[in-house]
Amino acid sequence: MKLYAVLALLLVVPQTAISIQPQEPASKASIEGTVVQAGTAKPIQGARLTFRSNADPPGRTAPGPFAPEPMVSIDTDSQGKFTIRNLDAGAFHMTVAANGYVRQEWPEARLNLTAGQTLKDVVIELTPAGVVYGVIRDETGHPAVDIQVQLLQPRYKFGGQRSFQKARSAATNDRGEYRLYYVTPGRYYLAASSISDRFGLMRLAQDNPNAIQDNFALSYYPGVADFRSARPIEVQPGADSIADLSVHREQFYKIRGHIIDSRTGQPPAAVTVWVESEGLTGDNVLLKSDTTYNAGDGTFEVRDVPPGSYVVRAEFPEGGGPALSGKRARGLTRVTVFDSNVDGVVMNIVAAASISGRLTIEGGELSGIPADFATVRSLPYSQALNPDGTFRIDDVMPGEYQVVTCIAMVTNSAGCIRSTPDFYLKSARFDSTDVLNKPLQFAGATPTPLDIVLSPKPAQIDGTVLNGKQQPAANIQVVLIPDRNRDRSDLYKLGLTDSIGHFTIRGITPGAYKVFAWEA
Known part of the structure; x- marks a missing residue:
């Protein structure tokens, strides 16, 4: 499978304060009802109802599609009843949540209020959540302590790649026991390992000086190493599911090689080396391992590496190493560890370069929208997108890239969290070559522009x-x-x-x- 880095355009619109002027109560709407347990009609106390409106209320200081949504929340009483008043007329998105139950959401199309309307006798049913618990043991039958347990739900990412969505997580206690609660009914897979990096998580349990920190390989319920042999767990509403499994100790290995600065032909005087692996969610996570580098001969060694596929990266420390027109220099190589040490790895430090270009909207201009142009996943650096749509991406390493746009209201280093789907990527050309339907080949410093066109008609x-x-x-x-x-x-x-x-x-x-x- 060919791996591509990703060039992604993130148009980040910051949150803006709103102000709502008081209106006459006569023009407001209200809702009255009860929240009950599905199938039993048992009232649920303390359920929280949240109403969000997409309408622009009078007095909003920042009108437009990127302004924040007004929100109103209320909790049910001991009888499960609620009354919410003074709602503006319009379409609402309603969310209902309670501890031990599955969150319910109603889209705007289902809740549209008119001025002065009172909606009565609304009955909302919440489905009880489930529980998954069990005991993790090692190959000798003893409890496995401080094991990271993860409940996973298969999902598909952009590009059609199958990955996992983390549903719940916990660590085993001194008896090897774990308990995952408030689980939405459905089909899941259970994974366990002593290495939390496999999940892309921080370690869930505190290190105990009186406990032995064993290294257990990633295992799936009912105790298999290959996901294809894993057995799914069907979580039923309000029911407990028992899932015990065994984990096995695994051997750690070393990755060894040498690093050359391609600009000088010599080993760099100082360099930072680290290793990344692909987590269960499909994202790259940093592998916690010991690394050493010898500037005399350029050799490096990475220790405590379990079997798997990795990307080994090297970069000059901040402010260190020879500069080239103010650009950073890096190196990377892909390594697969099976059942032995990996030797003879060669990593060349290569100078990064910049890509300049322009983003336009078909039939209009981009000016006036505050934005950032960022590279995602392998290139987590951001540069400003100018009001006229021009941009420059710095610190781009030679290689193949896929051009992706993301017009986002909220982002993080991994890309879009919440986006407004008002555009689609219509064309992308680099040096007059189509790079929308095939990878962008970047060989280094070049005046070649990257031209991107978005269409407002998705x-x-x-x-x-x-x-x-x-x-x-x-x-x-x-x-x-x-x-x-x-x-x-x-x-x-x-x-x-x-x-x-x-x-x-x-x-x-x-x-x-x-x-x-x-x-x-």
């Missing part, structure tokens, strides 16, 4: 997912897969059904697709 799909009983299926992932150009990750879209099985996918590039939905 497509949209609405639908409903039913289960085997022809009933609405809630909390089901929907995946949109293109018929052509399946190497383009921007063409893959994800959706999630609401409490009535409805889903909406926006921001779609026009074309032919297939839609899939499944529980796991």
Whole structure:
């Protein structure tokens, strides 16, 4: 499988304060009802209802699609009842949550209030959450202490790659016991390991000076090393699921080689070396391992590496090493560890360069939108996007890249968290070559511009997912897969059904697709 780095455009719009002027109560709407347990009608005390409106209330200081949504919250009383008043007329998104129950959401299409309307006798049913618990033992049958246990739900990422979504996590106690609670009913896989890096998490348990820190390999329920042999766990509403498994101690190995600065042909005087692996969620995570570097001959050694596939990286420390026009220099190589040490790895330090270009919107200009241009995953550096749409991406290493745009309201170092799907990527050209449907080949410093065009006319799909009983299926992932150009990750879209099985996918590039939905 060919691995691509990703160039991603993040248009980040900062949060803006709002102010709401008081209005006459007569123009307001209200809702009265009860929250109960599904199937029993038992009232739920302390359930929290949250209402969000997309309407622009009078007095908002920052109107427009990127302004924050007004929010109102209320908790149910001892009888499970609630009354919420003084709501503005319009469409609302309602969320209902309670400890021990599955969160329910209602989209704007289901809750549309008119001025002065009182909606009475609303009954909201919440499904009880489940519990997964068990005991983790080693190969001798003894309790495995401080094991990181993860409940995983299969998901699909952009590009059609299968990964896992972390549902719940815990660490075993001195008896090897773990307990995962408040679990949404559904199908899951259970994984356990002493190395929390496999999950991309910080260590869940504190180091105990009186405990032996053993190294246990990643295992899946019911105690297998290969995910393809793992047995799924069906979590039922309000029920306990028992899942015991065995883990096995694993051998650690070393990665050894030498580093050369390609600009001088000599080993660098100082360099930082680290190792990354692909976590269960599909993201790169830093492997906690001991590394040493000898500047005399350029040799390096990485210790305590379990079997797996890794990316070994090297970079001059901040402010160290010879500079080239103010650019950083780095090196990387991919290594697979099986059942022995890996020797003879050669890593060349190469100077980074810049890519300049321009982003335009078809039929309009980009000016006036505050934004950042950032590179994601392998290149976590951000540069400003100018008001006229021009940009410059610094610290780009030679290699193949995929161009992806993401117009985001909220972002982090991994990319979009919440985006507005009002555009789609229509074209991308580098040195007059199409780099939308094939990788961008970057050989180093060049005056060649990257021209990106967004279209403000994306497509949209609405639908409903039913289960085997022809009933609405809630909390089901929907995946949109293109018929052509399946190497383009921007063409893959994800959706999630609401409490009535409805889903909406926006921001779609026009074309032919297939839609899939499944529980796991």
